[in-house]
Amino acid sequence: MGKQITEILKGTLEGIVLAILLTRPAYGYEITARLREQGFTDIAEGTIYALLVRIEKKGLVDVEKIPSEKGPPRKVYSVNIQGREYLDEFWTTWSFLADRLAQLHEGAE
Amino acid sequence: MDITELTSKVIGDMGNKRRWRDYKARTKRLPDSYRTAVEAFERYLMHLGPGGGPAIFEDLIDLFEQSAADSTPIRAVVGEDPVEFIEAFARNYEEDSWKNRERKRLADTIGRAAEDQATGS
Numbered sequence: 001m002g003k004q005i006t007e008i009l010k011g012t013l014e015g016i017v018l019a020i021l022l023t024r025p026a027y028g029y030e031i032t033a034r035l036r037e038q039g040f041t042d043i044a045e046g047t048i049y050a051l052l053v054r055i056e057k058k059g060l061v062d063v064e065k066i067p068s069e070k071g072p073p074r075k076v077y078s079v080n081i082q083g084r085e086y087l088d089e090f091w092t093t094w095s096f097l098a099d100r101l102a103q104l105h106e107g108a109e
Numbered sequence: 110m111d112i113t114e115l116t117s118k119v120i121g122d123m124g125n126k127r128r129w130r131d132y133k134a135r136t137k138r139l140p141d142s143y144r145t146a147v148e149a150f151e152r153y154l155m156h157l158g159p160g161g162g163p164a165i166f167e168d169l170i171d172l173f174e175q176s177a178a179d180s181t182p183i184r185a186v187v188g189e190d191p192v193e194f195i196e197a198f199a200r201n202y203e204e205d206s207w208k209n210r211e212r213k214r215l216a217d218t219i220g221r222a223a224e225d226q227a228t229g230s
Contacts, residue, residue: 028172028175029175029179029181042188042189043188044184044185044186044187044188044189044194045172045176045181045185045186046172046186046187046188046194046198047188047194047197049172049198050194050197050198050201051197053168053198053201054200054201057201068178070178070179071174071175071177071178071179072171072174072175072178074175075171
């Protein structure tokens with residue numbers, strides 16, 4: 001996999017992160033850790049952090065600052081109503097794309 | 110420019126200066142390698158970043174303070190390609206930048222040209 005998966009993931013990572021946050025609110029490092037558990041081993045923490053800044057600016061998540069034992073307070077992210085709407089649309093788009101790609105794949109074999 | 114606009118501009122600028130000083134002070138408190146990393150990204154952003162206010166630097170220092178506190182290795186924070194990392198990061202701040210104003214101007218001009226063509230004028 002390597003480089004190619006990074007490229008393909010770029011457009012889908014927002015949806016993936018929102019889907020993870022929908023199960024329960026989390027802060028940046030927890031999200032990276034859960035992605036790694038699920039096999040996305042190459043994802044840098046900074047990439048997720050930049051993405052969280054983006055979805056916060058887009059108003060898809062609510063943010064709560066929780067004091068931490070060491071370092072600055074952690075920002076805990078949870079999906080809000082707009083985020084849920086975005087996620088619904090994401091899954092619809094994903095199903096469409098996955099379906100078309102499967103057809104192309106079959107046709108090519 | 111009327112007086113309220115002027116004061117808000119001046120106070121805004123003073124606020125930005127103070128935020129910038131705070132950011133620099135936080136940078137100095139980081140462990141050496143993290144500070145080196147932040148300063149490298151700072152230099153890059155100064156040359157090629159989106160412009161705009163101190164917000165991007167504050168978010169960047171938040172990330173590195175947290176990483177330093179957790180002892181997350183720098184490579185695990187920024188990944189294999191630091192340019193890709195900082196470019197993705199910087200794209201979040203483009204809405205108030207000169208780049209974005211130029212993009213809008215371009216889109217508007219092309220829009221007008223296309224419209225003129227369509228109406229045959």
